[in-house]
Amino acid sequence: MIALSLAEIAEIVGGQSYDIPDPAVRITGPVVIDSREVKDGSLFAAFAGEQVDGHDYARRAVEAGAAAVLATRPLGVPAIVVDDVQGALGRLARAVVERLGTEVVALTGSAGKTSTKDLIAQLLQRRAPTVWPPGSLNNEIGLPLTALRATEETRHLVLEMGARGQGHIRYLAELTPPRIGVVLNVGSAHIGEFGGREQIAQAKGELVEVLPEDGVAVLNADDPLVRAMAARTKARVILFGEAADADVRAENVRLTGSGQPAFRLCTPTGCSDVTMRLYGEHHVSNALAATAVAHELGMPVDEIALALSEAGTLSRWRMEVTERSDGVTVVNDAYNANPESMRAALRALAAMGRASQAQGGRTWAVLGPMAELGDESLAEHDAVGRLAVRLNVSKLVAVGGREASWLQLGAYNEGSWGEESVHVSDAQAAVDLLRSELRPGDVVLVKASRSIGLERVAVALLEGSGIPAEGRGVRR
Known part of the structure; x- marks a missing residue:
């Protein structure tokens, strides 16, 4: 500070x-x-x-x-x-940011906020001192704490904004007024609290409503609810996505044999090829959002493409990929989960497992409940279980209570391999099962809502011990 x-x-x-x-x-x-x-x-x-x-x-x-x-x-x-x-704390943060005159970039969305924030930070840091939150400090306490880390040398302040109700994002944006606001998507996260996607869109769009006339609203052209937010802002609009009219878009999107996205990145000033180190096609949209911000702040497309190709994971338990000495690959994506991120993670697992399955390896989806889905909970858990079958995931391990049993039920009802799904009571039971069943070449995805603490399964598999104390990280 x-x-x-x-x-x-x-x-x-x-x-x-x-x-x-x-x-x-x-x-x-x-x-x-x-x-x-x-x-x-x-x-x-x-x-x-x-x-x-x-x-x-x-x-x-x-x-x-x-x-x-x-x-x-x-x-x-x-x-x-x-x-x-x-x-x-909020008043202090606002005063500090106003005195510094730092370029503030804020982003929100139902999924991908932290991964996109990390990408934006890695791009902007190449140009000038940048401050961003570790992990997901995106609420009324975490956001001002992040802003108060800024100093006289800070040129870019990247902030993540979460919401559990109407007015939350407006409050955060008024604490640290951004010039650039990014809305990634409108999904099902916290739908039980909001009541529906339209209500979620209303809350997320508060970010673009507070932008100044000389500001920039960076909006997902592929999400109709986000695209419609262009009418709610007086700021200039930049669209990103795979849509033909997007200002920043991806062409020829594909996944490498190891499940890493590759694409042709196009901006208003040129195009360049990108192959990312991150895993899963969902990172393409995140990369486009980050590109739109970096391009607006003066980075040329070739430098952006290089930075995206070199960018890694900064926050724990988000598609952390670690290969054990015996050839088993563990994917720890257990920080949080909602229907959109579950589907993205399963598709990434399927892509990563294709090569190993050809050699006899298997893909394992170790999944726990998704929280705060309200009346949509049964249908969404059932749909995730069915998707695992359609993606030809070898084994589904549903961990936890009633919602986890719905994951297994969805897999069973989809047909084809109901006997390959199993429901276990808790994380320790999942560890015990996996230790007895895993073999070289297997790929294991671990994912659930944060409150379930399923990251302990991944940590235990990598450390070869019982479930460790809360908060211990993965040794990589």
């Missing part, structure tokens, strides 16, 4: 200073919400959660080097006291 005095911060957030010997002391470290992440000069924001109250860790944070605490009550340590820590 840019260096600000405690007095300046108190004025920005409308807070009252307590136990601060010198208001001129500056925050020179990061703003954090976890006392374990405190560094010298940090500002520790104390949030009261359902299980842990950050106020209880205020003294520990100051002892670790925090210059002050942002809190809702005096704590006997240097503190700026406000009525609402979340609101204060």
